[in-house]
Amino acid sequence: MTHIGRSFFLARKDVVGIVVLAILLVVVLPLTLDSFRLQFVGKYLTYAFVALGLVLCWGYAGILSLGQGVFFGLGGYCMAMYLKLEASSVENTKIQSTPGIPDFMDWNQITELPFFWKPFHSFPLTLVAIVAVPALFAFIIGFAMFKRRVGGVYFAIITQAIAAVLTILIVGQQGYTGGINGITDLRTLHGWDIRTDAAKTVLYFVCVALLFACILLAYYVKSSKLGRILVAMRDKEDRVRFSGYDVANFKVFVFCLAAALSAIGGAMFTLQVGFMSPSFVGIVPSIEMVIYCAVGGRLSILGAVYGTLLVNWAKTSFSESFPELWLLGLGGLFIAVVLAFPNGLAGIWQTYVAPRLGFLSGTKPTDPGAAPVAAE
Amino acid sequence: MFSDYSLTELGSIFVMQGFAGLILFSVFLLMALGLAIIFGQMGVINMAHGEFMILGAYVTYFTSQFFLNYLPSLFGIYFFIAMILAFIASGALGMAVEWLMIRHLYKRPLDTLLATWGLSLILQQVYRSVFGPREVGVELPGWMMGSLNLTDAIEVQINGLFVMGLTIAITIAVALLMYRSSWGKQVRAVVQNRTMAGAVGINTERVDRLTFGLGCGIAGVAGSAFTMIGSTGPTAGQLYIVDTFLVVVFGGAQSLIGTIASAFTISQAQSTMEFFLSGSMAKVLTLLGVIIILMLRPQGLFVIKVRR
């Protein structure tokens, strides 16, 4: 009986999978890639946080958010605001008409730091804000909508509209947000220069460590009763409700969790890449993040990481050499993954590869909720 | 902010902005009509709707070029022919897409959304490769140029008036088709009870295909109308898709009156605010207003009570 065999929240094949991924990210890639390429991987991995959130939110709970870029961006902007303030010390900005405020504010004739920037002088507050601001925002959206039983395509469209609104707002309010260019020219974290290759390598490993923490968290949630309730809700929402659960609360929770995960990714993005801009917030990046998750397999936690890496790797290599082909390829990917491979890489792995590698599938594949999405 | 203007000036501003709003209204309504049919009747989210529209715009552009070069004497009426061609082109593409893709996904609305997004990326790239990345504009026939002066301060463009007239005509045609024709009855029968409709001899697959094609065809006509007031580029369709979806959802998905009312409200709100605020803030406030109202009243403005 499988349910007795599993005392800890990870099944044997999960452990194997995590270890393989860890070896890949911690040993193989750092040893084989030059630091320039490794920085790319680091950047891709920040999107994997978003994809991870989508596995829980979309794959397990059936809630498709087309606004995950909003949370990625909010997390990233929180981090960027802190770094920008550190880079805008009075000393560094003495040529400005108002020294001590970020340069773009000065260019826009703003003479005093806006109130919502002030908390970002403090590093602990920034760390809290990175997770809390997006989670709170997700809570408000989720609470308003799920309590009124809005779901499915309506939820998708409204989250997409929110992504559009936030982008327009950030671009429009140049003086407060840095506008279309975003917040750029970030230099140091607590005096530690984040622009050097050495710093970037360190940040890569920090990012990987955080990613694994989030992966474990995702596994825990998935294997808890809450994970099974999400699957049950996706299937027969009314039955769950009439078994005594307040369904909306569970949806709000998983949406907030996905938002918080995305935000961590966003903050790591800012640190590693050195800027944050509205181009990671809007409709297009948000829906692209969904495809990372879909390619990996919407029900597979580790698949989300592989899917993200693969799609981004393809994007980088194609758009370097054949930019026209990339858009066609991406479009085709959306269609193919929906029509032909609804379970993504993980599905291909499970049906074609894993059966040949008996030692990996120690337990029967009775993964709760890992019901294959039928191709038709 | 009002104190800077005199009363008559304010009056004229409202009239002119109202007129600008009416053009925006026509744009929204034309796009929303096709979507309302596809989403409202079939429950399918077509993210590539904007690209179907752009196809209509390109068809119009090429028709105008053709007339300019080969039939200059008939240039005055090219637009009407272009509109028909646009309808046929977008409609045919729509039916092909339904057959290849959409019909496999009726039970998975969220997946349709992703697949049609993919389609929109592909179409954009195809337009870019085939028609070039530049924006193109059509040449208006002589009778459509110029403007009417209602008073000293108020003038309205003829092409704008024409597009409005066209919008009204298309809306009436769609209403008649959906609520008066036997085909419209079939569509509504299929929507309400697919199995039953099938049982009484309606070819539901054919109805689906034609409905989708019709929605796309109307998008093509909308694109055609757009060329009268703006230029066309490969990515122009994407600019409007979110607004249009909000229009449809805000209007209550299944009602034509709702779509019209919501297109009107949103466009008027946006264009009036645009005069006093920057364009981007007007848009932010309008969209935000719509989103908040939708959060409070998710069923939209007009809704039919249905069994859950």
Place this chain on the structure above:
Amino acid sequence: MSAHVISDQMNPDFALAVEGLTVSFDGFKAVDDLSFYVDQNEIRVIIGPNGAGKTTVLDLICGRTRATFGSIRFKGRELTRLKEHDIVLAGVGRKFQTPSIYDDLTVFENLEISYPKGRNVLGALTFRRDAAVRERVEEVASTIFLADRLNERAEYLSHGQKQWLEIGMLLIQDPELLMLDEPVAGMSVSERKKTAELLHTIIRDRSVIVIEHDMKFVEDIAHKVTVLHQGKILSEGPMAKVQADPKVIEVYLGH
């Protein structure tokens, strides 16, 4: 006779008191000024032609549909304004007309979700599958004849087994009022017999409302029968009396 007069002389021991219940969908009254009372430990069967409003009555009691007028009191507590999950917590369990189970989960997990513990977010995150849970799930599983299929995905059960599973999910909740919408519909003869047996064992110590079309089955289990027609009560009483009622005969044989 208005609903008000009845409630003055109401038996305080009623488990469920429905009074003046009305719901209209765009002017169409699916349930029309309905009043009835269910005693403690009573088995009430509701019958009536298709579209009579039987399912709607259950929907109203469990909060799935909101009443336009009227009151529903369960052990003296007004249900019409409670949220669905609060109605469940008050002790009302409901089985749907078409089997409503979680296809993607195993039989064990299906039952476990209904186990009355860890029903909020935090509780669900920290829920432990301890011996008590396992014992209770296994006990219920053997009651519903599914003891040997605990680890199978529910999708692969037969139609009848799915109906049993849903009944099992209610049992684990241990509701004081159990409402079953056509529990034997679509079952084979032998499954019907087993289900009747099952119902006999589970209805002890609780009130039950059953909707059923199968008259033999109704005769077998009902204490009292309520006949609904076009949203109104046509007749009520013991099976024999109802069967002899000319109005009932006309509705059933008239078309």
